[in-house]
Amino acid sequence: MIKNKKGKGKQVVDIKLVPEDQRIFQGLHFYFFPNSDTHPGRRQRIVKAIEYGASWQDKFNDTVTHIIVDRDYDFEQLLKYLKLKELPAGIVVVNENYTATCMDFYKLVDTSTIEFRVKGYEPPASSATIAQPNPSQASEVSLQLKPVKRKAVVLSSQVTSEASLNLVSSSAASLSNSPAPGVLDPQQVPNKDEDELDTAIRQAKESHPLASDDEDDVEGHKRRKTNNWQDKFQCMHKHTGKSGDQGPNAHTLVVLQELADHYDQIRDQWRCKSYRQAISALRKQTTKISTKEAAMRVYGIGSSIAEKIEEIVRTTHLRKLDFAKLDERQQILNRFMKIYGVGLHAAENFASAGYKTIDDLLQKAELTDNQRIGIDHYDDFNSRVPRAEVEKHAGIVKKALKGLGKNYIVNTMGSYRRGAQDSGDIDLLITKPGASIDEIRTTVMDRLVPLLTKHKFLVAALAQTSQADGTKWHGASCLPDSSTWRRIDLLLVPEEELGAALLYFTGNDIFNRSMRLLASKKGMRLNQRGLYKDVLRDYGREKLSEGTLVEGKDERKIFEALGVPWRPPEHRIC
Ligand code: DCT
Numbered sequence: 031m032i033k034n035k036k037g038k039g040k041q042v043v044d045i046k047l048v049p050e051d052q053r054i055f056q057g058l059h060f061y062f063f064p065n066s067d068t069h070p071g072r073r074q075r076i077v078k079a080i081e082y083g084a085s086w087q088d089k090f091n092d093t094v095t096h097i098i099v100d101r102d103y104d105f106e107q108l109l110k111y112l113k114l115k116e117l118p119a120g121i122v123v124v125n126e127n128y129t130a131t132c133m134d135f136y137k138l139v140d141t142s143t144i145e146f147r148v149k150g151y152e153p154p155a156s157s158a159t160i161a162q163p164n165p166s167q168a169s170e171v172s173l174q175l176k177p178v179k180r181k182a183v184v185l186s187s188q189v190t191s192e193a194s195l196n197l198v199s200s201s202a203a204s205l206s207n208s209p210a211p212g213v214l215d216p217q218q219v220p221n222k223d224e225d226e227l228d229t230a231i232r233q234a235k236e237s238h239p240l241a242s243d244d245e246d247d248v249e250g251h252k253r254r255k256t257n258n259w260q261d262k263f264q265c266m267h268k269h270t271g272k273s274g275d276q277g278p279n280a281h282t283l284v285v286l287q288e289l290a291d292h293y294d295q296i297r298d299q300w301r302c303k304s305y306r307q308a309i310s311a312l313r314k315q316t317t318k319i320s321t322k323e324a325a326m327r328v329y330g331i332g333s334s335i336a337e338k339i340e341e342i343v344r345t346t347h348l349r350k351l352d353f354a355k356l357d358e359r360q361q362i363l364n365r366f367m368k369i370y371g372v373g374l375h376a377a378e379n380f381a382s383a384g385y386k387t388i389d390d391l392l393q394k395a396e397l398t399d400n401q402r403i404g405i406d407h408y409d410d411f412n413s414r415v416p417r418a419e420v421e422k423h424a425g426i427v428k429k430a431l432k433g434l435g436k437n438y439i440v441n442t443m444g445s446y447r448r449g450a451q452d453s454g455d456i457d458l459l460i461t462k463p464g465a466s467i468d469e470i471r472t473t474v475m476d477r478l479v480p481l482l483t484k485h486k487f488l489v490a491a492l493a494q495t496s497q498a499d500g501t502k503w504h505g506a507s508c509l510p511d512s513s514t515w516r517r518i519d520l521l522l523v524p525e526e527e528l529g530a531a532l533l534y535f536t537g538n539d540i541f542n543r544s545m546r547l548l549a550s551k552k553g554m555r556l557n558q559r560g561l562y563k564d565v566l567r568d569y570g571r572e573k574l575s576e577g578t579l580v581e582g583k584d585e586r587k588i589f590e591a592l593g594v595p596w597r598p599p600e601h602r603i604c
């Protein structure tokens with residue numbers, strides 16, 4: 031039983047089940063070792079596991095599907111405690127990192143990696159033979175296809191927020207036959223040519239769009255996005271390449287993308303993710319997909335989207351989308367969220383206050399300075415910057431820097447480095463070999479920015495970086511012969527971190543998540559400063575130590591250290 035402070039001996043705890051479609055542990059029965067909730071970390075893990083659908087077995091029994099072993103214990107101690115010579119076949123034995131990682135990625139992750147290994151435990155070689163429909167699925171599906179035991183004991187929806195955990199062992203609910211969320215659809219067979227990085231990309235795409243695989247990735251850059259732009263959610267980054275899809279499924283792709291955007295905006299991240307996944311799968315098809323059946327044969331497309339694909343092809347549009355388009359509030363939110371400085375929260379507040387148009391906002395709403403700039407330059411900031419123009423902006427910054435000191439290097443990042451024909455903004459990474467970050471910052475913030483402001487190239491300083499070390503400057507720039515304002519970011523980085531920063535600021539976001547996932551699978555950690563090993567984390571996967579730097583300076587060496595071939599920027603579009 032779980033005790034909590036509120037209960038004062040009543041032995042109850044708050045349990046808030048996540049929505050049904052997110053219960054990745056549904057149908058699984060966890061036995062924790064040691065199997066008590068006296069340790070706060072373990073108690074937290076147990077509660078979280080239940081919230082994500084698992085049942086907690088407080089006594090070892092034949093329904094147990096997983097044994098989650100604390101880091102300080104080994105396999106021998108487990109057997110001794112259970113008074114067993116060996117475990118019954120089919121039980122998955124993992125260490126305490128497992129549940130948190132699954133929750134991070136909103137799916138059941140591969141249990142065979144070293145990251146989850148319990149000291150002294152050798153996973154049986156035969157585990158890969160459990161219900162294997164296809165050898166290429168081995169590690170991914172072996173766990174999920176494990177036959178579910180009969181005496182299913184699952185927390186049912188009537189569990190209240192103050193549920194006593196002993197309900198877990200006493201309330202029985204029948205298991206549904208449908209696979210748990212996160213279980214791979216049997217159609218979703220990994221491509222056999224896939225390398226480790228491809229696998230990570232596929233897994234990053236399959237994982238929850240909001241899953242954070244490394245807390246460091248939110249530093250600075252992402253926070254800016256969250257605070258200031260409509261792309262509060264990763265899905266809001268469109269990967270259709272607005273320049274237009276061609277090929278046999280072009281029209282279907284446009285309609286599906288609109289639907290994905292719609293789900294983005296109504297914060298339905300699960301559907302958004304599914305659509306995004308289906309879009310990238312469909313884009314790879316060389317023939318026209320016209321029927322539900324054909325669509326379902328495509329890896330990455332499930333039955334519901336397959337049905338919609340058929341409808342799009344048959345009727346050239348989609349009822350669901352027409353309906354979505356009618357949603358006035360949605361349209362208002364979309365309009366407001368395109369204003370620089372207006373995120374979902376502010377847009378909702380404005381809409382709730384009854385404002386419908388940009389004029390309403392200008393006349394009646396209380397706006398921040400940035401939002402006013404955002405409205406004044408609504409069209410500018412919402413139009414793409416042609417590649418040649420990105421180069422002109424970068425050229426002006428480079429020239430000015432040259433006059434301020436030797437050896438400054440400016441790299442144009444983001445979609446530009448990935449080869450895009452146009453970009454949403456101009457991302458410039460500035461470094462100087464041998465110089466400290468302080469020296470670079472002083473030059474850029476105290477000399478370059480004032481100089482370019484004086485010359486009316488930098489026309490607005492927008493979000494100030496929230497980082498104490500001030501390594502980012504966000505603003506707007508305008509070419510001498512133009513009146514169009516563009517969003518520009520100056521990102522400052524010392525030489526030692528250049529490789530990791532090049533990697534991070536090239537993106538795209540999914541590629542970055544994939545690289546971090548890959549690093550984490552190898553027991554390392556990747557962020558925009560470097561690749562680290564031996565990072566210590568506590569039970570909640572909070573970082574306890576930074577770890578040892580493996581590589582930060584050289585982008586290629588980061589790929590090498592992760593054991594994957596170099597991938598040129600233009601091939602990082604996921
Ligand atoms: N980035 C990321 N995750 C985010 C946002 C950004 O990893 N949520 C990284 C990858 C790209 C880089 O930062 C630059 O970000 P943006 O300028 O937002 O993206 P972009 O790829 O350059 O696209 P755009 O053309 O729209 O600017």
Ligand code: MG
Nearest residue numbers: 444445455457
């Ligand atoms: Mg950009």
